[in-house]
Amino acid sequence: MTQAAQGYYARHIFFCLNERKNGEQSCAQYKAQEGFDHCKSRVKKEGLAGPGQVRVNKAGCLDRCAGGPVAVVYPEGTWYSYVDQADIDEIVDSHLKKGEVVERLLLAPDVGR
Numbered sequence: 001m002t003q004a005a006q007g008y009y010a011r012h013i014f015f016c017l018n019e020r021k022n023g024e025q026s027c028a029q030y031k032a033q034e035g036f037d038h039c040k041s042r043v044k045k046e047g048l049a050g051p052g053q054v055r056v057n058k059a060g061c062l063d064r065c066a067g068g069p070v071a072v073v074y075p076e077g078t079w080y081s082y083v084d085q086a087d088i089d090e091i092v093d094s095h096l097k098k099g100e101v102v103e104r105l106l107l108a109p110d111v112g113r
């Protein structure tokens with residue numbers, strides 16, 4: 001695979017931090033900011049952050065609000081629904097570090113807005 005095809009980061013995780021102003025269910029109601037902050041700090045602490053490795057980014061609504069809080073990992077396109085910091089730790093230790101999907105946290109394929 002060429003360097004261009006591999007991409008700048010080996011893995012990229014996006015956290016929805018959106019709050020829907022109309023009161024409908026949204027990720028911000030379920031401590032999404034805390035999840036994002038914890039992931040960012042864990043990735044840094046583990047030495048995983050940076051080019052060729054892992055990037056943790058904020059996102060707006062990913063349109064899968066009913067499963068919130070949600071995060072998605074690329075290039076695999078793996079969707080997760082997490083609850084607490086232990087869940088984030090498992091995503092970091094298994095998926096972001098070793099490429100092993102955390103089956104128990106997978107978002108069901110039919111979950112949408």
Ligand code: FES
Nearest residue numbers: 016027062064065
């Ligand atoms: S509010 Fe998070 S996916 Fe829509």
